[in-house]
Amino acid sequence: MITRINVPVEFRSQGYGTALMEKVTEDADLEEVTLALEICPYGELDYDQLQSWYERFGFEEVDGNFFKRLPQ
Numbered sequence: 001m002i003t004r005i006n007v008p009v010e011f012r013s014q015g016y017g018t019a020l021m022e023k024v025t026e027d028a029d030l031e032e033v034t035l036a037l038e039i040c041p042y043g044e045l046d047y048d049q050l051q052s053w054y055e056r057f058g059f060e061e062v063d064g065n066f067f068k069r070l071p072q
Helices: 016-031 047-055
Strands: 035-038 060-063 066-069
Touching (some): 016 035
Antiparallel strands (some): 035 066, 060 066
């Protein structure tokens, strides 16, 4: 279960969050682990922006704002 990914404002838009998610999803695939998360917007990003970002990494909506990603 991913509870939160937070990149400090001064480091956003530099690929740190993407690099982290790529590593997390790569490790989950190697270990055949299903990842889950609940989108809870805070700060500058709204729900649609967060949903789009997580979907880039293979997360799919399961129920409301709950998403999961099966090993690939």
